[in-house]
Amino acid sequence: MKKYSFQVIALLLCMLMAVPSYGQFGGNFGRIKGAIEQGAKKNEIEKEKKEAEKKAEEEAVKGQGVVYYVSAAGSARADGKSPDKAKKDLQAVLNLIRDNGENGAVIRIAEGNYLGYMNSGYVEIYNFVTLEGGWNASFTERNPLKYITKMEPTQEQLGSNGSKGVIHTNRALDDVMAKKPKGTLVIDGIFINLGFENVYKPADPSDPKFGCPSKAFETGRIEDAIPPQVEHQIFHSDGWIAGNVIIRNCVFANGVYFALQFGSRCGEVEICNNVFISNRYGACRIDGGDKNGEACHVSFHHNTVAFSWCRDKEMADMGYGYECMTKINCDIHHNIFACNNMAAIARTHVLSGPDKPIEAKRVTNIYDNAFFMNAADLQLPPTGGGKWTNVKVAQFEDLDESLIPKVEGNFELKEGDSFIKALDQDYLKGFATLKVVSSSSFDRNSAANQFRNAIGMNMQGSETIRVSMYGNRYNFDKALQLFGAKAGYGAQKF
Secondary structure: OHHHHHHHHHHHHHHHHHOOOHHHHHHHHHHHHHHHHHHHHHHHHHHHHHHHHHHHHHHHHHHHOOEEEEEEEEEOOOOOOOHHHOEOOHHHHHHHHHHHOOOOOEEEEEOEEOOOHHHOOOEEEOOOOEEEEEEOOOOOOEOOOOOOEEEOOOHHHHHHHOOOOOEEEOHHHOOOOOOOOOOEEEEEOOEEEOOOOOOEOOOOOOOHHHOOOOOOOOOOOEOOOOOOOOOOOOEEEEEEEOOEEEEEOOEEEOOOOOOEEEEEOOEEEEEEOOEEEOOEOEEEEEEEOOOOOOOEEEEEEOOEEEOOEEOOOOOOOEOEEEEEOOOOEEEEEOOEEEOOOOEEEEOOOOOOHHHHHHHHOOOEEEEOOEEEOOOOOEEEOOOOOOOOEEEOHHHHHHOOOOOOOOOOOOEEOOOOOHHHHHOOHHHHHHHHOOOEEEEEEOOOOOHHHHHHHHOOOOOOOEEEEEEOOOOOOOOHHHHHOOOOOOOOOOOOOO
16 A cells, blocks of 8 residues: 555556646646647537528428429420420419419519410419529529510410419408518519500501601500500519519510509518500509508609509590509609609599598608609608699609608719710600690581581581600510610619
């Protein structure tokens, strides 16, 4: 036992001799311990970071849902779940998503012209999905301005799409009990042109009744009678949409009856970076479906809205760029509104009577927009007489703050602006010199009127209204030139 104790004491003495002092040993040990703890903490942070990134990636994939591929060169019998097995028919994929109940699915669409099932001229959406146009044929690059994904029906589709919007949302997207959004519908990079489906007068400037200002025009004025004209929206909803809606990077050209017209029951609607050109009735009208007027909001920004035409050639009503509706709040900013036939922005619908408290909660902000040669920049209800109150942009800051709380930064484009130069100059000149000529003939002493008067019938006359221009087709390729025409305002390049 004594021998063993001596050996232990000797070993301890050797250890103490190897270390200059206890203080130095303690300092080295503290530093080593701190480094180990710091390294462990760093590893723990890195581990947590990787776990967070993995979780975020999983959530992103989960949120995106199933991805489908559609190509004009695809196959009707393919499953559409990979680029090399792309389906040919966009409607077939939408039907498949409906049958599988796949809310959140993404449909990537390659360049080409898509006309729906059996070229009917429209597609119908049943789920909250993303339509993503602008892909190249191999789905390796996306550029909506380079790889044009469009829906451009012709008069061959008039018999099959007249009651549907070109993009039509089914009532399945609605829920009368919904208090919050049930999903998000995204339309991204789809260019829609009705200019070859509409009925126009001949492009003959020699005859005044054709409404064709010059030989530079593709068509005469648009027909405003039914038949032969068929009126339907470019984007339309059956009922309301109980979810968020995002419409971006699109073109809505030559619409015969609104470009966008739909109802929002609840959720956020974002309309951004689109070109609206030569649409009749109006470019955008979104109704609010919440009875309390609190669940719906529209953000309408960085859009180019030009040449919105009135309802008919008499040019007495409609013709709006953005039409503010009741029970929905909106922020309208960084847009370009040019040459709109009645008004760039209309806020003419107002709730009254028992619904007045709902109206009082409504917020409409209009700020940082550019205006050019609109009949009115803002149209409001009459103040005393029977006519609308037309307001120019220079008067915006004089408006009642309870009506338009935020109006800063709006301005009129100056002559020579880059955007004005980007417009089709022949079309612009025709609009700037637009004339409406009305003539009537009534002869109370004519034999026919004397006879009608004798038997108690109203006497008759005739009236002729001729316009030098009205809703003529705007060239689709020239519409694309409006992307990025003015930095920071209107639709930008992407």
